[in-house]
Amino acid sequence: KAGVTQTPRYLIKTRGQQVTLSCSPISGHRSVSWYQQTPGQGLQFLFEYFSETQRNKGNFPGRFSGRQFSNSRSEMNVSTLELGDSALYLCASSRDRGYQETQYFGPGTRLLVL
Amino acid sequence: DQQVKQNSPSLSVQEGRISILNCDYTNSMFDYFLWYKKYPAEGPTFLISISSIKDKNEDGRFTVFLNKSAKHLSLHIVPSQPGDSAVYFCAARRSGSARQLTFGSGTQLTVLP
Numbered sequence: 001k002a003g004v005t006q007t008p009r010y011l012i013k014t015r016g017q018q019v020t021l022s023c024s025p026i027s028g029h030r031s032v033s034w035y036q037q038t039p040g041q042g043l044q045f046l047f048e049y050f051s052e053t054q055r056n057k058g059n060f061p062g063r064f065s066g067r068q069f070s071n072s073r074s075e076m077n078v079s080t081l082e083l084g085d086s087a088l089y090l091c092a093s094s095r096d097r098g099y100q101e102t103q104y105f106g107p108g109t110r111l112l113v114l
Numbered sequence: 115d116q117q118v119k120q121n122s123p124s125l126s127v128q129e130g131r132i133s134i135l136n137c138d139y140t141n142s143m144f145d146y147f148l149w150y151k152k153y154p155a156e157g158p159t160f161l162i163s164i165s166s167i168k169d170k171n172e173d174g175r176f177t178v179f180l181n182k183s184a185k186h187l188s189l190h191i192v193p194s195q196p197g198d199s200a201v202y203f204c205a206a207r208r209s210g211s212a213r214q215l216t217f218g219s220g221t222q223l224t225v226l227p
Contacts, residue, residue: 004157033213043158043203043217056214090157094213102148103213105157 002027004093004106012112018079021109025072025093031055032074033103034066037088046089049074050096078111086113117141118206120218128226133191135221137204140185144206148215149178149189151200158203162189194225 005024013019025032033056034046045058049068066076072093078085088110092103119138127133137147145166150158164171164178164187171178177190191198204218 006157031213033215035215035217042219043205043215045214045216048213050213058214088155092157092213092215096213101213102160102163103215104160105150107157108155110155 004091004104006089006091006106006109008109009107010110010112012114013081014114015081015083017081018077019081019111020075020077021089021091021111023074023076023091023093023106025074025091026104029093029095029104030072031094031096031101031103032068032072033092033094034074034076035090035092035105036060037090037108038084038086043090046076081113083113086111116219117144118204118216118218120202120204120221122221123219124222124224126224126226127194129196130193133189133194133198133223133225135189135191135202135204135223137187137189137218138185139187139206141206141208141216142185143208143210144216145209146207147178147180147187148205148207149176150203150205151198152203152220153200161202191223194223196225196227199223199225 033048048056068074088108094101094103148163149161152158201220205215
């Protein structure tokens with residue numbers, strides 16, 4: 001069974017640009033969550049999507065947005081990039097059949113903002 | 115406000131010995147805890163989890179202990195192997211928060227041959 005896949009794996013952008021990252025969950029998984037990892041803040045929750053609806057959101061500015069498609073694939077978008085947005089962006093998927101569900105992570109997208 | 119804390123940034127153990135990684139939490143609403151292992155430039159890999167209704171869960175070389183009254187959990191790896199060298203993250207989830215995980219800052223485990 002294929003794991004969580006994320007594209008692209010690496011990305012370089014300049015300040016002010018926008019970026020879209022993609023996540024394909026494990027087949028059969030309907031919940032997709034996004035996390036940001038930085039050296040200073042660690043792993044922080046961005047948002048979670050389930051059945052094409054945002055179910056939960058972390059403390060990030062409105063420049064960070066996401067969506068989920070009917071096939072459970074998800075995208076996240078960051079507009080007006082800032083230097084501090086440089087991070088590893090991780091997505092995780094789960095089946096969402098109970099509170100003891102495990103979330104499985106993809107390899108991440110490394111974003112560098114210059 | 116750091117709700118999940120891993121106070122040891124690093125830990126070194128000899129191959130074959132026990133590794134004990136610790137994690138403390140402050141939010142009593144957390145009811146499910148997970149441990150992940152992470153290599154640089156890769157996503158976290160799930161290791162083991164425990165529900166708040168249990169105090170121990172075992173899976174092969176990995177055992178997680180939960181002390182709810184102390185709001186403390188620990189991961190034991192026995193025996194430790196060089197391939198276990200990685201950053202270990204403790205994560206917690208509270209009921210009603212869907213799939214939002216709150217992570218600790220991680221502990222770098224180095225297993226010396």
